[in-house]
Amino acid sequence: MLLNDLPDDCLWLIFDCFFDLEELIKLSQVCSKWSNLISIRFKRVKYLITKKPEDNIDYSKIWMTDPVNTLKHHNLRELLPNLRIVTVVDFLHRYQLKPRHFKKVITDNPKIKGLIGLRNECAVDLKNIEMISMNHMDDYRKVFQPDQLKQIYFGLLHVNKLPEYVEYFPNLKRLHTCLYGDERYNGPNLSKLKILEAVLSGWDGNEDNFDLLDFCPSLESALICCAPDDQHIDLLIKNYNLKDLVIEIPLVDYMNWSSIRKLLTKFPNLLHLAIRGSQDVADCHVEELVQLLLQIKLLDFRESNGITVKSADFLSKFCLKSNRSIKIYYDCENEPEDWPKYDTPQESIVYGFNFMKHCFYKSFSQLPFLIDDQINLLE
Template sequence: MSIDSLPDEILDLMFERILFIEDVISCSKVCRHWWTLAQRRLNYVNYLIACVSVKDVCLYQGRKFIFYRADKSSYQYMRILPNLKIIDVEKSLDREEETIFLRALESRQKIKGLAYPYYEPEGPCKSMFLKHIEMFAPGYLNNNNDFVINLCSDTIRQLFFEDNYVAIDDIISKCKSLERIHIHHHEGARLMTYNGTPSESLQYLELDVTYFYCPDTCINKFIDVCPKLNSLFLRFSDTVYNFIPSKSHKSLENLVLEYYTRSKDPKPIKWTNIPIFLQKVPNLKNLAIRSCPGLKDIHIYDILTSCPNLKLLDLRGCSDINSESDTMINEIHQSKDYQIEILTGSYSKLPLHHHEKVVCQGFDFMKHIFHKSWKNIPLFLTHD
């Protein structure tokens, strides 16, 4: 019995399990029948992802994903993926390749997401305007790259920066449709003294301020002009927690405070300001205060009394929280009409590579971001 005697339904399932686009192309050259099967496989693809290691492949499931080997140029595959929505560019392109790539990208209106950290700010590409790009991860930028945001500022809904961008407030002001911002290493003060226009559409903000040393580190001025902010992930290292919003934020429902230090013997965090902050977010439903030295059982009472609508409290990685807190939790449960889920114990921080995923399906903070450590947050969340 030859493989071609199998029904197409079985062969289609077999082709769906071919994970690398180079292998699908090779199979398409076997015969006309296999060419047809390969075309069906490629027609399903929405996401073209660079494979840095074998572990990357295990993270994704479904026929919408396909991988290319990182030593190849992803733009060469765009023409055979008619329904491509997100492209992950791993290999740096030379000037000629980049021009070809961006010209092709301009004509592909279905492509909504671009992870491309190697953009060169010179040459004919300056005339481009990518009206259709909604998700952009430009990586490490500097003053010479500011025009790249102008290419797609009208439509951008998600921005994922690897490093601090000195004109981040200018970018936010230009991108009127922003729903999510992630700054992986924030070292500047532009958000601390934000004077841009209100960000009326921003729902998710993820910010690492561990590299920014300032005795009065806060971003309340920016938060105050984000009336629809629903979810905040803040990674910090200062033991004196100074992020206290100046006004009440009723839209904020999900909050992650992740403490990070390079010290092997971290100093206990000073607890005083955190309850004050929690009182500014009266509708908070899901709260994580992770890996905070000095967070003790007695502080659970402060948290639960400050957050009357809390449903989930994640205290994993807080070494001073122990089983003695169970009695207090039970007492609080008895005084409420509903149960609060409380997570304690160890917290794994094992990134598979720099980011766990390029894309997660579903614009859902709780599903794709809340439970992850900082280095595992995906580049993009789709609205699929």
């Protein structure tokens, strides 16, 4: 039997094994039948990336091996009609696509909602963009309308610049940044922010901005890199919405149990807590934790060497007596297979606005560039 004599369902299965855009384009040029079948495959694509993803079974993603020539010779707006996020720079291979290469894909395309690798001097019409990942943008008022952006992934950002962005983009739902500067945050509330991922230690390591969380009244999930001290923890301000909290303590910093305990009293409804890099949290503190956090369901102490199997044994007995269910993960020689893996390779784009699924078990450096809150990818 010739390959072309196979039923359409079999050909679909074959084409579904390809995730390289250039390969699929070549296959679509074989005949009209293949072209029609591959066009259905292309309609499933939501995200255009520039390197092979870790998950090869995600039909919403497709990558380019030769972005410049592909964008030059093919109309991707027609080939990939349902694109939502476009990668315009490959951070790994350090090459940059110029505006003219992707202008036809993005300009006046209401379906494109996110860009990864946007450059400060970009001359493309960005009126439909809601999510960006970039190092910085000084002239954001020239290219974005007020309240346009809902998600920002920045590299470095001076703490004095953050109030300007917060005021201009009051609808931010997710912010990822590494704040620097020795001043403290002094600006408007991030009133709609749901996810915050931030390095909050000062430029010289002597200052932190952990109290930025006090300006996020709707915050539900946070991954914070810093070690705040007692003097910057305001117990009068509590957040009853925060459910997921990851604290990464940098190697150069130290955060004692007294500060950790004081901090956690600000978030009485926490469900999931991870403390990584702590030199002070130990088995003797777990009993105090479960009494302090009455809603807690998960404790992840991997990368904090003071927590051992003793804490797991205590929690097993405690849950039987108290009729509570609390999972605990810690560093051990033979980690059970059913435990979620810690710090798996970075995915540049993930979908579903789910911090626990995409961020909780990651280090700051492995967090995704953009989180698409659209769930139905096959519409």
